[in-house]
Structure formats: C-alpha cells, structure tokens
Amino acid sequence: MPLHFLLGGIDGPAVPTDAQPGETVVLTGPEAHHAAAVRRLRVGEEVTVGDGRGAWLEGTCEAVSAREVIVRVTARTDVAPSAPRIVLVQALAKGDRDELAIQAATELGVDEIMPWQATRSVSRWDAAKAEKGRLRWQTIVREASKQAHRAWVPHVAPVQATAELVRRIAASRALVLEPTATKSLASIGADDPRELVLIVGPEGGIAPEELRAFGAVGAETVRLGHTVLRTSTAGPAALAVLNASLGRW
Secondary structure (H helix, E strand, O other): OOEEEEOOEOOEOOOOOOOOOOOEEEEEHHHHHHHHHHOOOOOOOEEEEEOOEOEEEEEEEEEEOOOEEEEEEEEEEEOOOOOOOEEEEEEOOOOOHHHHHHHHHHHOOOOEEEEEOOOOOOOOOOHHHHHHHHHHHHHHHHHHHHHHOOOEOOEEOOOEOHHHHHHHHOOOEEEEEOOOOOOEHHHOOOOOOOOEEEEEOOOOOOOHHHHHHHHHOOOEEEEOOOOOOOHHHHHHHHHHHHHHHOOOO
16 A cells, blocks of 8 residues: 555644645645654655645655655545534543544554543643643544545644533434443444534543533433443544444444
C-alpha cells in the first residue's frame, strides 16, 4: 500500500483541497519533513494524500525536500462522511489512558471526539491546559488517521464540563456506557438517523448526579457484556459493536 500523507496542520486542514487529476498538491511543514527525512520518500514513488475532509488523492511524487513535497495527482475520490455520525465523549483520565482510547477510537472510525471534565476525573484541564490538551489530542487523532488511511480526520472539540455536555447531547441519541445498565449495547437498533454519542466515564465511573443529568435529556444507559472495562478500553469496544450493527463493517 502506498504511503499516506495529510495536508494541513495538526488541527486539521484549513481549506479542503479541490485538486483534480493532472494538478499538484504540496506537503509542507512537519508533514514534508516527515515524508523526506523519516519515510525517505523519493521522486517517482506513488503516494496517497488526504485533506482530512473526504478528498482521497492518488499521485506520484515529483519533488522532495525537507520543506515541501510536490505530488502530481493521478486520481481523485471523494469519500462521503459516515451516517449516522458517531461521537465519542471521553472523560479525562490519569496517565495516558484517555489518549490510548482516542487513538484506538480514531482507527475504528469515530467521527468526532469530545474531552469531558467529569466529576470523578483525576486529570484536570484548567484554563491554561485546556487548549494545549485539546491540541495534543488532535495530534494523536491526526497521526492515527494517517495510520488507518482515513479520508476523514475526526475533530477534537474543546473540553466539556458536564453542563455543557448535557446541552450538546440533547438533540442526539446519547448512549452512556454504564456497567450497571440492564440494556446491552448490542441490542441498540440501527434505525435512528440521529448522530450517536457514546459517553465514557473516568476510572471512578460516572457520578450519580451526572447519570441523572444525562437521563433528563433522553440519554440511554447501556452495558458492554458482564465485565467492567477500563476507560481506555470501553470506547473502542463500543465502537466495534456499533461498526457491526450499523453495517460499517
């Protein structure tokens, strides 16, 4: 499989590309350096290039330097976004558990990621850390998207407090992963066109008042099997179930 690269910065491409076969696209910045110095890309090699917003370009490398890589487009495919969208709400967790979760979720096809400052989150993103943390997550998501050869790079939203999250999910079909729930995620039907929002709590679980707040706007509690999964595992496991039930796989 040809090497895959992405246009734009770490926070996703600023402008989706309209490049057509016969035209060129240019990789710059860290992406060009990675292509030239790390992947040792050479003139004449075939590559694929995405803009992170559905454009999938096949092309041939025409020029390589640490500052820019020029690719002549030979074919273009526009990939439609998934429907319904799946959003992962990942509670902040200690260590790198939340980062492991979003990396795997990206590889498994999640469409958007929302960091959640839950009541029981050990990790805290205060005002000074909020944007830095979000950009770090976006970098992880971008790299995972490249690894998985995704045409769409998930967006990482700003960190959400519980009250903000409740307002955000009111118009969606929200599924709260909760080990004590009686309904299984595998029993969820696929006939609802609304976006699906998966809510994963921190290591200590979701607080009772948070469960009540989610329930007040129509969120459903669902379980994954009969075991209790770590916060780093629950989201990706749920995505695998939904990929099968929604016909993505």
